[in-house]
Amino acid sequence: MAQRLIVVGGDAAGMAAASQARRRRDRRDLEIVAFERGHFTSYSACGIPYWISGLVPDRDQLIARDPETFRTDFDIDVRLRHEVTGIDLDRREVVARDLAGGGEVRERFDTLMYATGAVPIKPDWAHTDAGGVFGIQTLNDGAALRDWLEAEPKPRRAVVVGGGYIGVEMAEALIQRGLTVTLVEKAAQPMSTVDEDMAELVVGAMRGLGITVRAGLSVTGLEQRDGRVSAVVTAEGPIPTDVVVLGLGVRPNVALAEAAGIPLGPSGAIRVDRRMRVPGVEDVWAAGDCVECLHRVSGMPVHIPLGTHANKQGRVAGINIGGGYATFAGVIGTAVTKVCELEVGRTGLRERDAAAAGFEFVSVISESTSRAGYYPGARPMTVKLLAEKPSGRLLGAQIVGWSEAAKRIDTLAVALWNGMTVDDMTALDLGYAPPYAPVWDPVLIAARKAVDALAALGR
Amino acid sequence: MAQRLIVVGGDAAGMAAASQARRRRDRRDLEIVAFERGHFTSYSACGIPYWISGLVPDRDQLIARDPETFRTDFDIDVRLRHEVTGIDLDRREVVARDLAGGGEVRERFDTLMYATGAVPIKPDWAHTDAGGVFGIQTLNDGAALRDWLEAEPKPRRAVVVGGGYIGVEMAEALIQRGLTVTLVEKAAQPMSTVDEDMAELVVGAMRGLGITVRAGLSVTGLEQRDGRVSAVVTAEGPIPTDVVVLGLGVRPNVALAEAAGIPLGPSGAIRVDRRMRVPGVEDVWAAGDCVECLHRVSGMPVHIPLGTHANKQGRVAGINIGGGYATFAGVIGTAVTKVCELEVGRTGLRERDAAAAGFEFVSVISESTSRAGYYPGARPMTVKLLAEKPSGRLLGAQIVGWSEAAKRIDTLAVALWNGMTVDDMTALDLGYAPPYAPVWDPVLIAARKAVDALAALGR
Structure with a gap:
């Protein structure tokens, strides 16, 4: 049987x-x-923001x-x-x-x-009968939000609560649909998946898109009118809105x-x-x-x-x-996202994670470009590395840049996966041609800077 | 002193x-x-083709x-x-x-x-007094070619001899300047830096651009008229031209x-x-x-x-x-290039190199896309892997794709540098978000296919 x-x-x-x-x-x-x-x-589920924005036209594509x-x-x-x-x-x-x-x-x-x-994490205040409050985990959530955005009276203002990946992606989606968007984040900064110095670059880009970022602020309640949400309540007063999207994580x-x-x-x-x-x-x-x-x-x-x-x-x-043999090798926390043209990648530990794990480390930030400086379309790229001291072992990496940035994190992720030191990384044989990298790839420049920082400590 | x-x-x-x-x-x-x-x-020197094409306007940028x-x-x-x-x-x-x-x-x-x-390798036939024959190693070579292309009578036809990186890039540069371009390659196929099955994709793209590719054909001489080159001589007859560019390697x-x-x-x-x-x-x-x-x-x-x-x-x-200590760790043959929008990356050994080095190996080719299939701009990507048998150790990798393809080779290069097996590679924690990758990254799909190929051999 x-x-x-x-x-x-x-x-x-x-x-x-x-x-x-x-x-x-x-x-x-x-x-x-x-x-x-x-x-x-x-x-x-990761595709829902792009369906909301209209970039992906059809639900069934997801x-x-x-x-x-x-x-x-x-x-x-x-x-x-x-x-x-x-x-x-x-x-x-x-x-x-x-x-x-x-x-x-x-x-x-x-x-x-x-x-x-x-x-999805749903705070008490979000349990409401008022229309216009949406999670975005399921396709049905997405469909309900889309319907709300398209029905009369057309929402003009949106509040996104929570500044993680989904919150940021939803803020972008809603501004692309022409709404006025405010992102409310309880922590000192949204995009806490990267360190604050790197998150600042992302917040700058969000503001550049016209998104109002209100950080260090908690939503404590909702106001409604005629069965529709009309504002989120915060310690700094209500923020009027026609739609609320919850991006508080799961x-x-x-x-x-x-x-x-x-x-x-x-x-x-x-x-x-x-x-x-x-x-x-x-x-x-x-x-x-x-x-x-x-x-x-x-x-x-x-x-x-x-x-x-x-x-x-x-x-x-x-x-x-099925009777075979396989193991899951664990994760190193690699993730990528974008805010319009700004690309973000991260892998390994942030400063706070490294400290919590008991590591001593140096962290360096280096500036470079996506392509040879003279090649059209070369854009700035910022790379942050954390390296254990005194070993030089890579502990984490973050990249923020305007093009060809996000997936460069994979290069660092594989280095991290293999326990490479930043010294070893300076020797890596990475692809070079003017349309794709400067002669010293941003990854190599970052590794060299980390080596210098370790040397400066006398290790 | x-x-x-x-x-x-x-x-x-x-x-x-x-x-x-x-x-x-x-x-x-x-x-x-x-x-x-x-x-x-x-x-x-790598930037010269882009200066010739006009993409990089000013010599001093190089x-x-x-x-x-x-x-x-x-x-x-x-x-x-x-x-x-x-x-x-x-x-x-x-x-x-x-x-x-x-x-x-x-x-x-x-x-x-x-x-x-x-x-630069310069065969006997290329030593000539005729105008219109150019190497492309130095900035002066580039300047001379640019002058020739701009002077009257304006050249309309070009022959590029040699189908390596520089030859292919120069063919692209010249077609972008509006010339009729023929690329002549002695070997059975241009782009021999990748295996023939992958090179075929590149040749297809070159033909798609309007470049005439004549492979398996040697240039044996030049014809001239009024002190200007008028044709290259081959076993299959002369190919009329107004300018000859040598891309025969160095x-x-x-x-x-x-x-x-x-x-x-x-x-x-x-x-x-x-x-x-x-x-x-x-x-x-x-x-x-x-x-x-x-x-x-x-x-x-x-x-x-x-x-x-x-x-x-x-x-x-x-x-x-200077009295310090540093070593050069060697190379693994990573290289990237492009033919208009087609991107090419390679690292490690090709089939012929692996055979020459005495390795036994499997090779697999897998098809995937640069982004989640439903995300706008997702384009096909072909990944080839060579893995030693029975160990599964990665020996080489090649990528050809229409966008976000070339620099993905770095992910494979770092895996190769660290001696990873394709089994290990299937577990890699690579960046995933719909604008940047399918949920199984092309690199992971390729690694899985190599694992399957090894398993099918019973190892």
Whole structure:
């Protein structure tokens, strides 16, 4: 008799796991049932801001694979609009509510794949009946926001609350749609994924676009008029608006796991071993935005919800469930984004992370250009490196620049991944031609500056 | 009394060495004399095609640092238009001819920096009195070609001989100036710096631009009329033209070294140790396009004339001459170029190199896109990887793509530099956001495909 894999959550991690398991075990060996409470499988949440801006015209472009593909090509019993409400580890059963048809189903499992993702952080003040307040996690969130922006009376002003990647991307999307946009950030600066000196460059670019940035300010409530949001309330007074977008980040969606007795790690997300197995809980696996993973530089568990990790982790879990062997090697915190033409990349530790991990380090900032100075389109690029002292080992890197900047972080990410020192990095054989780099690539210039900074300390 | 450093050749390598030596030793300790037979110090030869095309309007933009800067800021006695004609290692003297003023000077040295660069390969048939035949190594070459292109009667047709980087870039430059361009390549295909399957993509793009590519064809002579070149002669008949550009590559400029008894390596270039010292010849150093260096993947000495290596090597030599410590770590053959919008990157070994070095390997080609498929501007990208079997160690990589492709080679170059296996590479934490990459970056997709190919062999 076939064994049974139940997948809880049918987005990137869950469906990657399911399809990898299927590649290795056919249906006579393994039945696969995937429960997804939403309307879609495997869509690109990261693409939503570009759909809002209109750059991506059609919602369906964001759907990587539709449920029918999983059903017919992978023989996976995908059940959309089914919310798993309970997991019984002793009886090896899940209970799911049919959100569309009503009623409840109960399914036994031999193996459980927990991939519930993350839930947006929603403060108390955001729970309101007023129209015009939007999260932006799901395609339905995006659709609701788009409808609101297009319906009469047309919103003219927007407030984005939260200045992380999604907040910044949404601020850009809304200003591109012609709204007047204010971004409110509780911390001293938005874009806290990079150090403050680098974030300043991003904030400058945002202001250049016409976005009003209000940092060091908390939203404490909403005002409404005729059932529509009319302002966000702050300690510095109300900010009038016609639409509020929440970009306050996410937390791992672990309520169900906690209730079932699946242990969490110190980050608050689910702890997994290298093969994406939940340690101490037999035949339960987890992957994606609901798990924590090893930061290879700090050695600490971290929760970094990102589609690229979810896909890799799901794949690893699925290979293992399928009887193969794969491990997830951890993360180093690489991320890229853009604010219109300004590109931002980061990898490894920021200054505060490095200090928290106990490292001593130097940090240097160097200025260079994307191309040979004389080549048309050469634009400024700022590279920041953190290097451990006295070893010179790279600990983190950040890049901000006006073109061909963001993906240069990959060069630094691979150096970091391999534990290179900044001394070693000065020798790297990187591509050189005038349209692509100065004869000393910005990465090499930055490494040389870090070497000089370490030498100046006498190490 | 001060010691004396004589620099033979005042371009990138020589002047980098001179200025690094000066940073560590002042003039009371070290006199520095630099002889340069040309009119300039430290110019960007790689930029010449873009000056010819008009993209870079002004010749002086290609000059990185003028002689006056070296004289005043670095206290280096730069003597332009002085060709060193002899080196006497026993008497520790060089003899130089003053090409402008006439006469000869004789200067003693304690330390010699040999940085004569490379000389363009010029076949017998190219030695002609006819006007309209140009090399493109020096700024004066470039100026002569520009004058020819602008003078009456205006050339309408061009033949570029040689399909390496410079040949391809010159073909593009000339077609951008509105000429009818034929590129003649002796080998079966131009762009032999990448494997034939990848070169085919480049040739396709060149043809798309309107460049006529004649491969597998040798030029054997020239025809002229009224003192002007009128055709190149080939086995398949003459190709009429108004201008001929030679892009046949370069060879190390070692005549002077050979005459002086400085030993050459197996590549025909000067052999140096890790500190850029000529082994067995006291106080003689060499760097730049005249030396050979270690290929870190094949372990063999190679001659790869490229500005980025020349700058690094010169710097290393200068630090050592200055009493510091630095080594040159070798190269892995990274290079990038473009043919209009088509970008090409390569690193490590091609198939023929890997076979020649005795490696067994698999090679895979994968197709992907530069950005998330749904993001505007996503363009196809082809990545080829060579991986050793059974180890899976990356041996080489090539990328051809329509945007954001060339500099992605750096990611692979750093992986190669660190000896990563393709298995390890599938785990890399690379930057992901829809404007910059699909959720599986092209590099990761390629690595996965290589892993699959190795697995299929049963390893």
